[in-house]
Amino acid sequence: MLQTLPAAAATDEAPPRPILQLVGVRKVFGGFAAVEGIDLDVREGEFLTIVGPSGSGKTTLLRMLAGMDQPSEGNITLRGELINDMPPNKRPTCLVFQSLALFPHKSVGENIAFALKVKGVDAATRKKRALELMRIVRLPDNYHDKNVMKCSGGERQRVALARAFAYDPEVLFFDEPLSALDYKLKKALEKELKDLHRETGKTFIYITHSLEEAMVMSDRIGVMRAGKLVQVGTPEEIYGAPVDRFVSEFVGEVNTLKMKRAGAEWHGVDVPGTFTLSPPKDGASLDEAFVVIRPEYMRFLAPGERADNQLTGTVYNEYSLGSRIQYQIRVGEKVMLAELSRARALAPGASAEVTIGWDAADAFTLGS
Amino acid sequence: MADIALARASKMAPETARELRHARRLSVGARCALPVAVLLAIGFLAPMVAILAYSFATPRSFDVFRSFTLENFASLFDPTNTVWLSFAWSVGFALFTVAILAVIAYPIAYGLNAVFGRWAGFVSVLFVFPLFVSENVRLYGWVLFFIKNGVLDGTLKWLGFSGGPEVLYTPGVTLFGMAYTYLPFMLFPMTLGLALVPRDLVDAARDLGAGRLFIWREIELPLAMPGILIGMLLTFVLAVGATAEAKILGGQSIIVISHDIEIAFTYSQNWPLGSALAVVVSVFIAALTLVALSKLDLDRMLGRR
Amino acid sequence: MAGISRRSMLQGMAAGAGALAAGPLLGTGSALAAREKELNILCWEGYNSAQVLDPFRSKTGATVKAESLTNDPTMINRLRAGEINTWDLINVNNPWARKVMLPEKLIKPLPKAEFEPFFAKMLPEFKWPYKWAMSEDGNDLLGMVQRFGPYSFVVNTDKVSRKTAEETGWDLFNDPALAGKYGILESDDWNVFNIFVVAGIDPFKVHTPEEMAKFEETAKRVFKGAKLIGDIASMNQALISGEIDLHLTGGTYSVSPARADGHPNLRAITPLKGPLAGGKGGISWIEVTSTVNNPNLSPLALDFLKYVQAPEVAHTVAFAEGTFNPVAQMGNKACFDLFTKEELDAIQWDSLEEEMARSVEYDIVPDYDKALDIMNAAKRLRG
Numbered sequence A: 001m002l003q004t005l006p007a008a009a010a011t012d013e014a015p016p017r018p019i020l021q022l023v024g025v026r027k028v029f030g031g032f033a034a035v036e037g038i039d040l041d042v043r044e045g046e047f048l049t050i051v052g053p054s055g056s057g058k059t060t061l062l063r064m065l066a067g068m069d070q071p072s073e074g075n076i077t078l079r080g081e082l083i084n085d086m087p088p089n090k091r092p093t094c095l096v097f098q099s100l101a102l103f104p105h106k107s108v109g110e111n112i113a114f115a116l117k118v119k120g121v122d123a124a125t126r127k128k129r130a131l132e133l134m135r136i137v138r139l140p141d142n143y144h145d146k147n148v149m150k151c152s153g154g155e156r157q158r159v160a161l162a163r164a165f166a167y168d169p170e171v172l173f174f175d176e177p178l179s180a181l182d183y184k185l186k187k188a189l190e191k192e193l194k195d196l197h198r199e200t201g202k203t204f205i206y207i208t209h210s211l212e213e214a215m216v217m218s219d220r221i222g223v224m225r226a227g228k229l230v231q232v233g234t235p236e237e238i239y240g241a242p243v244d245r246f247v248s249e250f251v252g253e254v255n256t257l258k259m260k261r262a263g264a265e266w267h268g269v270d271v272p273g274t275f276t277l278s279p280p281k282d283g284a285s286l287d288e289a290f291v292v293i294r295p296e297y298m299r300f301l302a303p304g305e306r307a308d309n310q311l312t313g314t315v316y317n318e319y320s321l322g323s324r325i326q327y328q329i330r331v332g333e334k335v336m337l338a339e340l341s342r343a344r345a346l347a348p349g350a351s352a353e354v355t356i357g358w359d360a361a362d363a364f365t366l367g368s
Numbered sequence B: 001m002a003d004i005a006l007a008r009a010s011k012m013a014p015e016t017a018r019e020l021r022h023a024r025r026l027s028v029g030a031r032c033a034l035p036v037a038v039l040l041a042i043g044f045l046a047p048m049v050a051i052l053a054y055s056f057a058t059p060r061s062f063d064v065f066r067s068f069t070l071e072n073f074a075s076l077f078d079p080t081n082t083v084w085l086s087f088a089w090s091v092g093f094a095l096f097t098v099a100i101l102a103v104i105a106y107p108i109a110y111g112l113n114a115v116f117g118r119w120a121g122f123v124s125v126l127f128v129f130p131l132f133v134s135e136n137v138r139l140y141g142w143v144l145f146f147i148k149n150g151v152l153d154g155t156l157k158w159l160g161f162s163g164g165p166e167v168l169y170t171p172g173v174t175l176f177g178m179a180y181t182y183l184p185f186m187l188f189p190m191t192l193g194l195a196l197v198p199r200d201l202v203d204a205a206r207d208l209g210a211g212r213l214f215i216w217r218e219i220e221l222p223l224a225m226p227g228i229l230i231g232m233l234l235t236f237v238l239a240v241g242a243t244a245e246a247k248i249l250g251g252q253s254i255i256v257i258s259h260d261i262e263i264a265f266t267y268s269q270n271w272p273l274g275s276a277l278a279v280v281v282s283v284f285i286a287a288l289t290l291v292a293l294s295k296l297d298l299d300r301m302l303g304r305r
Numbered sequence C: 001m002a003g004i005s006r007r008s009m010l011q012g013m014a015a016g017a018g019a020l021a022a023g024p025l026l027g028t029g030s031a032l033a034a035r036e037k038e039l040n041i042l043c044w045e046g047y048n049s050a051q052v053l054d055p056f057r058s059k060t061g062a063t064v065k066a067e068s069l070t071n072d073p074t075m076i077n078r079l080r081a082g083e084i085n086t087w088d089l090i091n092v093n094n095p096w097a098r099k100v101m102l103p104e105k106l107i108k109p110l111p112k113a114e115f116e117p118f119f120a121k122m123l124p125e126f127k128w129p130y131k132w133a134m135s136e137d138g139n140d141l142l143g144m145v146q147r148f149g150p151y152s153f154v155v156n157t158d159k160v161s162r163k164t165a166e167e168t169g170w171d172l173f174n175d176p177a178l179a180g181k182y183g184i185l186e187s188d189d190w191n192v193f194n195i196f197v198v199a200g201i202d203p204f205k206v207h208t209p210e211e212m213a214k215f216e217e218t219a220k221r222v223f224k225g226a227k228l229i230g231d232i233a234s235m236n237q238a239l240i241s242g243e244i245d246l247h248l249t250g251g252t253y254s255v256s257p258a259r260a261d262g263h264p265n266l267r268a269i270t271p272l273k274g275p276l277a278g279g280k281g282g283i284s285w286i287e288v289t290s291t292v293n294n295p296n297l298s299p300l301a302l303d304f305l306k307y308v309q310a311p312e313v314a315h316t317v318a319f320a321e322g323t324f325n326p327v328a329q330m331g332n333k334a335c336f337d338l339f340t341k342e343e344l345d346a347i348q349w350d351s352l353e354e355e356m357a358r359s360v361e362y363d364i365v366p367d368y369d370k371a372l373d374i375m376n377a378a379k380r381l382r383g
């Protein structure tokens, strides 16, 4: 029986002991390291999302956690037990595939009850349980005998989820399960998934290449790049304190300006002028730095208005982002992004020359 | 196409004679397809029609299209006619061949898909290669292998054994020859069928706790079934029509049905009887194929419906 | 894969059935075509070899097509089925020309004056007017003779001595001790003759129901007892390897290649006595080549008939690929001298005359169809 817990146990106490622990995990495919040097503690009951661009090694990592591949180096432990070589059918984990991997020759009910059939549960009990799970994932009862390939994308998603739940795993893995769905359905399912996570109290490890998806659902986010885990933290930490340009740019559209130090001053490399920088997060002393400014922190300066740093350029494009409008402003060779709420939008045909600026505290200074 | 054009024209009741003429004319596509259609009709249909026509001709005559009789068919179904024996041998041997090949080809097909890795191409070529050598030549090769003082017998004697088994010119070796000849026809559809089983599904089943046998029974086998059944059907149809194995390897220890047809066309010079036999066998195979294909609902098996 | 095989299957079917369909349709349009440079021959294996045809091709510049079949009725039925306009020459065994093809107007007589001189140079038994070359009434010359030979059965003399074989004769195949040790060379009409003879019955007459019953019983037993049935190559291979000790149906025509290949222990046997006319023990054949009653006969047909009678060509015909046989022109010294000792040995020249003398000549079985049906049914009971 799938137990329904109250909201996940308090996170403000001492961090719960890790359910999964990865130490120095590496996976090599014929000389090419798809995953490298991964150290990660997965906390019991958390919703951890791994994001990264396509090809960064997310699936490879997940397959090792699920037992479908073995690490070339390093250790994976589950509640302290080394499970590097434990086959997937012996692990208390379950993976929801990117392709969903539903059994096309089986009905919705048969798909969901597959794990129960493996265990030798009788048909009547299987059906009862399948119907329970279908209710949990919000599938109508009459879908029990429906051919799974006749279901819509969202319905299949739910079947895959229910099928994984039927196995009653301690940890559930998701490999970009929503990537093929349209935006609205994706949003709805993200919410449902989050709800299910809370209701079941299971540990979820979710993979996506969309940070937006990660931000909505996760307790913690790990960012992967070229096989390495670059940063692990809460959504706030990832958004507010990216460790490098890659993370910051991955988190959303940003303005990045390269700077060079000359004595006590910072000179722009892409744009002319001298700039005031906030100190780098780790306090390192740098000769070269990147300043990252999110478009929403970039202000349009009225005549006489001031900011720590200023640039003058021409507006050459604007995009509606719904309630906000994004402007592309050409400063020399560089294109900067700035946003305004629709209410304060620039008048059409207003002078193309604008001055934009930001305060040092609103930007990150990164070494790489 | 012309039919469609005509049907539409009649429904819309063309206003003018010109329109009507236009509607009657063959579309460009139909006209372009005409030579191919004619060729197909001559190359494929004509022989069939000839066989059919001959089967109704006076026995032992060449009065095709000039005589009509059911005598040939009557004599085939005459209870004293032993031709059913040949038919039984052919069908029986074909069934055995299919059964043997299903068991032999499955592991190879599995290996080609999941085990041999980059050697798979090479292994496939090994199985395809013999197809470039005439079947008879290959079978004579086996005769040389099995014959007294041949490769097997000679080698065993040379090694100090009493000699090889006396298998040549027996029904058993005929079956061996058929299994050998038709292996590729079972193997490749089967390999294709197994290749159609997505790797993810097997991984998913395993992830859900299933063991190898359970996965094989519940996932691999049902999903590979279209390929397997097509392989079986193909092998069966080919094996029912096989003669060379029974003749060359089997030394005619059994007479198969297509050999009987051949005898009727050659030695007996009874083309009408041979044609009638060919018609009966073709109808049997066609009926079987149609039944099998209708049972073999590809869409359902692949879950497209 | 499947595509290829299906296509080749279809092609095979189309080719096979196409030939069948083309039968009655062929030749309707070609009647008016000029045929000076074209010659089509329907023959037994040997005449279709390049050794025989190529010199004629280069001499005349003609397109010569020869199709070999292994059965007289098959060839004759090709003509009956409408291919009379296609073929120029037909080469079959002795009785067909005078007894069947001429009465059915499938062939036409040769100009006697042009061909009579060739007979003068032949072996004595072919002296003019040679029976099988002439029409029943003796007025017309129907064809030219060339290859011939005794055809009864073949033994491995290491296993069954020539003496035993000749004295025991056809009863070898009635001997239960030899069951499973003999093969049968598949050759429809000859098989029918031989089963009759093994049954102690003269094949070349109308048979009583009792005789047919005996034939059936014998056919079932003889076929059941055979280790294998197959073609000439299979028989020789099985004899050489020791799979079988002897085989029913066969003679110089079938065993000569194996003898030439270094297996003189394999030998065609003509029994000393048997149930054939005059108590003779064996059956022989003589090939007769006739001109087809083609309304547009190629003028090269007669040239070819003369060409193959020339001493060198006759020798080549005798030793064409696949089968080696004596030829009538061996009566001509110029031709005979071309044969080496080994070649004479291969065709059992030493005993040829006496074996021919002990044999009746190939003839037509009046109730052949019935006997053949019985025999084919008996074959099925082997398994």
Ligand SMILES: Nc1ncnc2c1ncn2[C@@H]1O[C@H](COP(=O)(O)OP(=O)(O)O)[C@@H](O)[C@H]1O
Pocket (backbone or CB within 6 Å): A029, A034, A052, A053, A054, A055, A056, A057, A058, A059, A060, A061
């Ligand atoms: N079985 C494999 N053999 C070789 N290379 C592989 C294999 N699986 C993945 N890779 C490579 O490893 C890298 C990471 O792949 P993957 O884990 O699928 O990335 P992601 O899921 O983040 O898109 C890619 O470059 C991919 O080509």
Ligand SMILES: [Mg+2]
Pocket (backbone or CB within 6 Å): A058, A059, A098, A175
């Ligand atoms: Mg992936």
